[in-house]
Each structure stands twice: as structure tokens, then as C-alpha cells.
Amino acid sequence: MGKGFYVSKAVALFLLVTAVAALATIIALSVVYSQERAKTLEDPASTSTARPSTTTESTPSTPKEPWHLYRLPDSLSPSTYNVSLHPRLTPNEDSGLYIFTGQSSVEFTCLKETDLILIHSNKLNLTLFDGFHAKLTGLNGAVAPTMKNTFLEVPTQYLVIQLNAPLKAGSTYRLDTEFVGELADDLGGFYRSEYVEDGVKKVVATTQMQPTDARKAFPCFDEPAMKAVFHMTLIHPVGTVALSNGMNYESISVTVDGESLLETSFEPTKIMSTYLLAFIVSEFANISSTPDAKVLIRIWAREKAIKEGQGDYALNKTGPILAFLENYYNSTYPLSKSDQIALPDFGAGAMENWGLITYRETSLLYDPAVSSNGDLEWVATVISHELAHMWFGNLVTMKWWNDLWLNEGFATYVSYLGADLAEPDWNMKDLIVLNEITGVMGVDALASSHPLSSKEEDIQRPEQIGELFDAITYSKGAAVLRMLSHFITEEVFSEGLHTYLDEFQYNTTGYRDLWNHLQMAVDKNGVSLPGTLEDVMNRWILQMGFPVVTINTASGEISQNHFLLNPDSVVDRPSEFDYQWFVHVTWIKNGGAEQKYWLTEKQATNPDVILGTNDWLVANIDMEGFYRVNYDLPNWERLIKKLDSTPQDIPVINRAQIIDDAFNLARARIIDTTLALRTTKFLNKEVEYMPWETATRNLDFFYLMFDRSEVYGPMQAYIRKQVEPLFDYFKNLTLNWTQIPKRHTDQYNQVNAISMACSTGVEGCKELVTGWFKEWMDNPTNNKIVPNLKSTVYCNAIASGGQKEWDFAWTMFQTTTVASEAEKLRRALACTTQPWLLNRYLQYCLDPNKIRKQDASSTIVAIANSPIGQPLAWDFIRANWDRISNYGAGAFSFGSLINGVSKRFYSEFDYKQLRQFKEDNEAQLDWVATSVDQALEKTRANINWVEKNKEDILKWFEAEASSPA
Known part of the structure; x- marks a missing residue:
């Protein structure tokens, strides 16, 4: 899946289907079933004379039958x-109701x-064949046994078929089913998306199968290792177009119940997993284009968006990125076409369906007259992410969801390589540090x-499964693979990937298979490691967290410890490695050559890190390693002095890293918070984006903790002093805001300059932005804002x-077509300071006619970002939790929702409220239990941190605010 909004890249799109909801849907569908069934399906058996099937009760706590287990048996393929x-x-x-009707047959081999027969089926109303939910036929001379009983096991989402005699090992059979399903607006399975064009409401029938929703479209063996070839046919209205994974054959005209329709069939797919299926009407x-006369590339979207050229950028960049990935993997793209389609309603950022990639509109469409450089970067990286999956995930697939990081972490890492190829002036290989690594460190330190x-x-x-679609899987996965590719070199990494993909194409694997192939490349190229590659990497993937590496530049001692944001936390998850890592430590002294060292023990001594009196050392160069760095106090002082005098002597990523490490070490009570604050004093001389963005994010935590306290005023005064030179710098660079900075990162930092200047009261800033907005209000058809x-x-x-x-x-939000x-x-509508407007906006979040279901979570989180909106959002969630938790599969990213409304919590009262919320909704929190536990842990850490640091922080800001500039 593409970068999600767990952002999470998160993210659970499919987790709200309860047994009650499933039964309710089946009952509702039965109302229209008898009318619709005869219109499009042959009638092999009359349901009026069928004997009723057995329906089981809810699954017992201790499974007693195979259908009480959530995993398929290994007897059929x-x-x-x-x-x-x-x-x-x-x-x-x-x-x-909007519905769909269908028929499906699956050929399978009996292995044992x-x-x-267990086959997945969820929320489908199945036709009865002579009293049974399916029809079984023997193939190639095999004789199919008769059926004894069939029933739907709702909790585990199975169609259960009990036979009077066994299937024979080695024989092949075909299972036929017919069914009716609801084409709901729940963003999962086969669902509907709606939009208005020229005043007319239009409906799209589309799909999102990952991870467990193909079973909502038709009965299937819905596990990633159960790969097969799919022959798809869609019956659809005249005037619509049908798409699927394979290239379409020419449509034929058909008549169904007197209605003239089209029937479109598609080339059979490659051998693939059910979660990669897609079909759209x-x-x-x-x-379209066909680069090098090889692969047909098509960009699909609303007709108006295509006419306005919003798909042009995606079309221009897909070919070069695809060619780059073919070269990177040394493996040819195996399909004849690559369709990419922008959907008005889509729960994730995008989905890597093989040959038919689905996107949110914001992830594929770009209008240079309206969209920002951030929008452009998002489109480039998401396209690259999804195309990376065509090999890593689609061609070779993880055996089971426990290794989802192999798919998503890899695609996230490679997306920056592809985007760097598409836009070489953007420094995308550096921006991965800000976009993925520093943020996920905050999660993994819990x-x-x-x-x-x-x-x-x-x-x-x-x-x-849904809980795995989070920042750890996407961003830490990317960070660890980036680290690996650096210490074995990118060339060796690419070589190992090629042999891995070549051996396991159209098959499934586990992480050990990847380690084996990378080890072969390491051995072939003579790369030196402190053990096997598996020895090194298992410590990074099989235990949570990461180390803080402490370097004593006086004694030469280097040590590692498990870094915890709250040192009082109890780590009750066991680790076979005792939370010890093989760490590739890199450093430079005084701006000299990079030095390297493998730290494999808890503590070691290396005389190369010992410094002279006036020397300085910075470690983890360009943040290639997934660890934080602490130093002895004299080296911290020398680094701060260097930042104050000639910061450019330290690489720009490491200037950002020094700030980020210091603030997080201070939150973990390893160094003083005032020392961390001192790492920001050089910012009044800094104009680069990465240090400023890092400082902004870390100071945001101070705002969360203190913007309702007496610390707020002095803090504002200090930050205003620091940002005012940056505001003036961009004012001059852009000739009084009339030009756009040329560098990609300068465009980002200009936004930082204005945002921070306005929020801290820099003279002239608020008048500037409100003046631009008023000009637009006076002339709504001519928005001149950059x-x-x-x-x-x-x-x-x-x-x-x-x-x-x-x-x-x-x-303007309701009428824009971009x-x-x-x-x-x-998001800007959440910035109002009027409580009644915020409460009205919160109510809009549960009305899909006002706020699309895909945007409900992020809108509530945006409202919770302000000190006024946060308590309103928290009250709203608690008051409406039943409604929210049943709003629709994929509508809410619950992890981001819980994190967003709780990130300001710093008191015992907050902690008790959150704990009470967990207790009150225990039965409904299965899919978000980890997020609630993380929120409780963060709240406890915030309580301790504020209690310990508030007084010192207030004094520091007061002193700095009153000192000369």
C-alpha cells in the first residue's frame, strides 16, 4: 500500500467489520436479492425450495473447529x-442500496x-445450489464428493463446506459460487466512490482489497501466499469504461433484463495474490504514452481533471521512474501496461494493484497553477513508492502479513531513489531523513x-494485520534498509535484490530469503561485516527500538543502550538479543574524513574518537544509522560553539541531527533540557531548511506542553528573535515576496519563515497574509496567493x-475541482479560534456529504492541533465513539486519531481520562489497542517531563528573550 495516513504511509483501512455489521448487510441484501439475481446470473437452483443452511454462533474463545481459526489450512492450493x-x-x-451481483469459479488442487473446504467470504449473500452455498466439480477425471453441509462462519469470514467424502491429494476441482454484495461507501473491498461533475452526481465502482477485503468482492482464498491467475469480466453501463489488472479485450454489447450494457473481459493476470486485485467501472x-514502445502508461481521472492537465506530471514521470526501477532491480517490468487512476474516495494514499494502481487524487494529480511544491513532491514519491511495489511485493510477495515491512519498508526507501531520479535537484535522498526517519524514532522510542x-x-x-500498517512498518522499515544499503554499499544491495527477485518471482518469501541473497552479494564483493548479514540485521528487525550511542571523546569509550523516551517505562517485550545491536558508527573530526567502526558490544573503547582540547566530533554522518548519539559534555559544548560560529562546517543533515538528538535526549532525561535549547541559538544565522524544520518540530512539543502556561510568553519572544532574520532573508530573496525561491528546500523554508513569524508576532507578517487572503475574498475567481x-x-x-x-x-473548499x-x-478551516465554528466543523466530519469519509480522521486531528480545538475534539470523539467506530471500514485511521487528540496531554487528569476511555471502549479497541497504549505511555512521559523541566525552561526562555539579539 502507498503511504498511508497513519500517517499511517497510517492507516487501518478495513478493520471495522464486526459480526453484527456483516449479518446486517446480508439481511439488507436479501431484500433485493430475489429481484436482482435473475437479471444477471444464470439460475442453477431455486432458493425458494432450498433447505436452510447452518449458521454458526460466534467463534468460541478456544477454537474447536478449523473454521474457528483465522488462517486457512494448507490442504488446498x-x-x-x-x-x-x-x-x-x-x-x-x-x-x-447500491449492489453488485457476481459469479465466480476457482480451480484448486488438493494437497492433502x-x-x-474453507474459502473466505465476507458480507456476501450467496446463492443456494440445491440447498448448498456452492457447487463442486471434479476436473481432469477427478470425482467431486457430494456436500454434507455449507454455512457462513461470520467471525472468521469463511464459507464452510463439509463433504461426505474426502478430496483426493493431487486431484483438481472447481468451486462455483454466485452472490450479491453491497457496493457500499466504506472504502473497502468492492465499493463505490462518488463525485459531482457539472452539477451531476457520478458513481465509480472501485476496489481496495489489501489486506483482507478481496473476500468482500467474491469468495476466494484470501491470503497472500495463495497466489493464482485471475480471469476478470465486468458488466457495466454504456458510457462507462471498465479497468482491471490485465489489459482489456474489446467490449461487447449485452442485454440484461432489457437493459443494454457492455461486457468487458481482461487478459489473465500474472500469478498474484488476491490483495493485489483491482477492477473499476x-x-x-x-x-497515455508508450515510452520506448514497451509499456502502455495511462493516467485516469475525472474527465475535468484530465482536461485541465492535472495528470500530465504523473504521465511524464512514470516512464522514467519505471525505467529507473527496471535498471535498479535489473529486472524487466513484467506487464504490458501500467494504469494509474485517481479516485475521489480512497482510504490510503495509494495501492499497488498490479497493472492498475489506485490513488487518492492528491497522490496522483498536480496542477502547477494551484498546487504547491509539497504537493508535487508527494505525487513523485507516491508514484515511485507504488511502482517499486511492482517488483517488491507484487512479483515477489511476503508469505504472511507478519513480514509486511518487506513490502512497505522497501517501497518507502526506494520511493526516494525513484523520486531523486525524477527530480534530481530536490535532494530527495536527504529529505528521507525528515520525512521518514526522525518522526518514526519518536514512535520506536516507546x-x-x-x-x-x-x-x-x-x-x-x-x-x-491492520495494526501493522503503521509508521514502524513503513518508515522504520525504510530507515533500516537505507542503513543496510549504506554499510554494504548501494551497488551490492542492488545486486542482491536482483538475484532475490530472479529466484522468487511469482512466489512468496520471508526475510531470511532476502538476507541470504544479500549475503551472497556481500561475499562476492568482499564486504566486511562483524558477522553474517543475518546476525547484523536480525537485531534490527526482530527486536523493537534502537540504541543511543554515547561517545566519550576524552576516554574513547563508546557504549550503547536501548533508547526510551520515558526512562521509567517498563519494557515487558522480551528480546533474544537483550536490546543490543550491531551499530555501524560513523563520525568526522573537525570536518575531516569520515571514520567508521562496528560497535557490537554494550561498551567498547576506540582511541580514534579521542579529541584534542579544541577539537570537535559529530557522529552518525548524514544520519545513515538508525540510532541517536550522545556525547560527553565538553564535546556538546564544542559542537554548540561550532554551530554558533561557523555552522556550515558541520554537514547540513547533521546540523538537523544535533538538534533532534539533543531534544530527544533531554526528553529521555539523559541531558539537560537547557542544553537542547542551546542547540537552537545558531538558527538566527541559519537559512537551510533541514535544521529549521527539525527545530520547528521539536519546539512544537514545547508548544503542546506550555502554550496554556506562563512559559508561553517568553517562549514566543525567544522564537520570534530567532525567526525574524529568516523572515527578512526570504523577504529579500523573493524581492518583497514577489518571486518564488529557486531551490526546492528554500521553497519549504520560506513557508517555515512565514508560519513562525506570523505565529510569534513578527511585525508585518500577519498583515501580509491577511492582506493576500482579503484580496482573494474580494475577487474569488482570481486567487493570486503563491x-x-x-x-x-x-x-x-x-x-x-x-x-x-x-x-x-x-x-471555496466545496467548489474547487483541484x-x-x-x-x-x-486543513486551514481547522485553524479558526472560534469554538462554535470548530464544533460545527467536527459535526461535519460525520457527514460524508460535507467531509469525505477518507478525510474524517485527519480533519479531527487538524482541529485538535490547536489549544482551543484539542479539548473540543477529545470531547467529540468520546461522545461519538460508537458512531465513529462504525462509520465505515477505512474511514478512520484510528492510530493517527488517538495520537492526534492526545498529544497535548500532560496532566494526571488527562491520563485518567485516557485510561477511562480505554476501559469504557475495551471491546471496540481491538484495532487500535497499541495506539491507545502508546498514547498512555506518552502522556505519562509528558507528565514527568513537565514536572521536572518547567521551571528551568521558563527561566531559560526569560533570560534569552531579554538578552540582546
């Missing part, structure tokens, strides 16, 4: 599916003799974190204004 689906793009007159338009690779037996239920600055201008102007400004922005513009306005 599918080879081929034939699936025909007919989605209805208008609601049924009687029930008001068995008298039981829409009225979309496309643009005692409630988890390893990259879990035990297979610990990941069974859909909600357990796209890069829109987010900060909109937010500051709405915060400074009242209902008039809010209502204007709301109107998704990235709507995204900026949607």
Missing part, C-alpha cells in the same frame, strides 16, 4: 479464478486429503513499540478572522 461482476451504479428503488478519461517482523502466530486476525504559501496564508488568515473568513474558505487545493482549505 488455488490456481485459477474466473470472476464476473456486475456493479449497479444507481441505487435499488426498494432498498436504496480433506473432507473440508467509471466515466473517467485518460491520457516501550509499546513493536519489532519490524512479528511472529507469524501473533498476527492472525484482520485487526492484528501555491507554496497557500497553506500558511489560509491558516493564519482564518485564525485571525471570524465567521466571514471561515464561510468563504468553506465555499484535490490539493481542497486539501489545503480543509
